[in-house]
Amino acid sequence: MSDGPAFTLDTCKNAARRLRKAHAAGDPEAHARVAAHVAAGKMLRHADFLHVIACEEGHDSWPKLKFVVESAAMSRAEKAERLKVALYQGQHWMTDRLLAEDPTLKDDNLGLQVALYDLEAVRTAVGSDPGAAVRPVGLRSPILHLAFSKEIHRSPEKEADMMAIAGLLVANGADVNDGYPFQPGDKDLLPALYGALCHADNFTLGRWLLEKGADPNDRESLYHATELDHPQALELLLSHGARPDGTNALPRALDFEDEVKVRMLLEAGADPNITVPDQPGGLPLNTIPALHQAVRRGRPAGIVALLLKFGADAGAVWQGHTPYALARIYGNKAAADRLEEKGHASALSESEAILAACADGTARPGSLDPASLVPAALTCEDRGLLSELAALPGRLDHLKALVEAGLDPDAVDGMGLPPLHIAGWHGLVPELSYFLSLAPDLSRKNHYGGDALDTVVHGSEFAPARTDSDHVACARLLLEAGSVLQPHYVTHCGNPDMAAFLEDWQEQSGQS
Template identity: 50%
Template sequence: MTELSLDSLRFEAKRLHRAYMAREVWAVQRLQQHPPKRDPDSLRRADFLHVIAQENGFASWPRLKLAAETTGLDRAAKLQRLKIALFHGQTQVAEALLTDTPDLADGAFGLECALYRRQAVAAALVRDPNLATRTLGPRRPILHLAYSRWIKARPELEADMLAVADLLLAHGADVNDGFPAAEGEDHLLSALYGAIGHADNMVLARWLLDHGADPNDNESLYHATELGHHDGLRMLLEAGADPRGTNALLRAMDFHDHEAVDMLLAHGARPDDFNPEEVGGEQPWAVPALHQAARRGCDRRMVDMLLEAGADPSHRYLGATAYAYARVHGNRAVAEAIEARGAATPLSREESLLARAAEGQDSPGEYIDPARLPAAYANILRETLHLPDRLPVLERLVALGLPWDLPDGLGITPVQAAGWEGLPDVMGFFLRLKPDLSHVNGYGGTLLSTILHGAENAPDRDSRDHIGCLEMALAHGVALPRREIGFAGREDIRAFLEDWAESHPGQVV
């Protein structure tokens, strides 16, 4: 890790301030990723110091300054990097930091919990029993424990991990503790979600449920469908998790997981679990089951399961019937199932053209006015680009006039989505259309940081080519923040970025 100093960070804040006033793209992006609370036209030096602090893993400049004055900035920065590595499962980074500085976590109670240091935790609680319920940084100790992914690197520490959990509980920790999903939000992310959905730590999840954790926390059931196994889902359902009123069923369909769908239906999940008058409004996540099956490419077996469970072909979603939606998405399994029930509906001119594109047919000389499209199809490029062999369909849709740089509800554009998925061919298609490469999405992500996030979090990351996407983005001139190199969790990606920075020093900001 590059050694830091407060003076160097102050200079960087001054440089950022000047560049932002000149509206240089890299500076504007950095403030979009870490937006200050003040009006953008009245920013002061303190606002840019705040950005610098957040980029280095600190909540504010005063916290960074205090850490620097009490432990030294280089050590404080390493501590923050270790916290991030444990939270995100960057085990190689965590191991390197602890090898370089073996005493790095000593005395940091939250980190000692996250590293399952049983003896250190026990000794600290003897000295100060209130540590178990004290907020340390953004979370209390049981949350540091639950959200740590260290078990993936050190499965042999399972007994120590559970001993730490027992110690915290004995000193007043709450198994239903949580922290806000975002600043100012009331919705809390629970310890149980941390163990199941975030850390894929089934042993700790079982311990939490056995000690009274509420399985209906509005997060765990949904994310248990994403793990690639059914241990967490089964555990939650057996503990009384109620799938009604959640979108767990729809999420299981995203992965074509027949067994998970069957389990959820058996425990009361309803295929069309929404108020039809509120679809896309009060409940924007409420998609009718057959529409979901259509856009996710589900097979006939899945469709029949849904129909047998009561899925209604007559439901509309944002102006589209289930039959038209299936045709537009090229899903014959859904379309034929609806036809077999005599529930097929006519297609509009626009839907007919979209269906032709999905079915492999060009429509030379024909164009679609996006303003005439039902809202259900507004983000069809973004929503379907990850499907197998989709590129020819995307090309035909763009040829028909569909917007190819439109952000979705989370501010993610098609080129960013392709990068997150690790699909260089699809991303290259959108890059050739010359999208806005300075765009920052609703998560504060640029094209580069979105690709990096996908490389560590996209469900199909092991079979995708995120390095190819990074190379393509950098070749198109996007800035390479030096911070992103140090924070990359994958060793191969970090090596690639280091090599690029060495070969293209002018691109590094």
């Protein structure tokens, strides 16, 4: 094929169909073409034949070929908007492609020039109009376009230009504490420091912002620094006066298996017994004492011992449970054993005993029917237990026992996510398959606006990478069960494997 007038997605798809048919017929040339681009022994799907066509046309994947063809029909304004998104999300191959196709695209607005570290262009623009240094380009001011850009990971050699732009903007009035609303109308703003240090993982720019007066207690950065796969950002914030007390940074750090960050926060003064006031709309994690958070997140005995060393109250009651009872309810045997060893075991109530039996795998643990228990025996935490456990691999038997005992498998968490959505977002196939067997409403929307399939597609790009996750398999199960594949699920998907699968499904179902 050529990229002349006849080169369209339809011609590529037709070529993939012909290749698939020839391969099935045993044609040697077709087998050789497939073998050149697909691993030997792989069970071939239509997506693999699309992949071959893409590779033969000089692209790494079908989604990349698809984008090239689709971008040819975009207006210049649409391409500039797509470039802005690519810089924000760190989709470097897309940035490469758009700029290779039209290097002048970066000059469509100052926000793009800033995000691409084009020092000369920014210097010229600000030199002729100093007000441009603070004038918003879309939702964000220039310094926010700089802070939220992930270009540093595509062009690390431009670090000096990036820093020169930062200095130029501030010298002309830019505020290092500037922020923007994630959604129009939001009162809380996402600050530049959070953008640089946590969103873009741009340590150099984050450190510079702090040195220039960025507030380390901006209600975002300390919390999100605990989510990074290294402790440097957290250490930097603490060294510049970030105060853990009164924030949810410690409970958030306990969401991860990272004793280093937990210790850093405790040594910086985080009180494991202080909770932040509840917020409307659900039960956020920042209302929970650290020891309770540790045991429900499956943290090991070492972290439990660390929290006790720093004064965590093992007798505190949260949502009706002591830390020991909560460890039993969640099946965190190591934590429960350590608490018992230290003399902190507590007697279990009737409902706690039933929940603990579900975790332990005890046959016929009892009924959680409110009619058979004392009034209000099940707390908000108890009723949301399925949602919490649906994010964890290997807890299928525990989930089944809880449902059999009477917990509602359609109960949602504070963000409107039922267990089906949570298991799907994490790509957990056995868990999603189980909740599917309970005949849930597949069109149900969570508070993010996504149904079950949309949530899986989003998770394929943004959920933490785990060896036991398979988002494509989850998507297949949902589609086979009747989920509707909306066109924008495909066009907005940034995961090449998922995008190829969805394209394949469209092709086979006649939706393309």
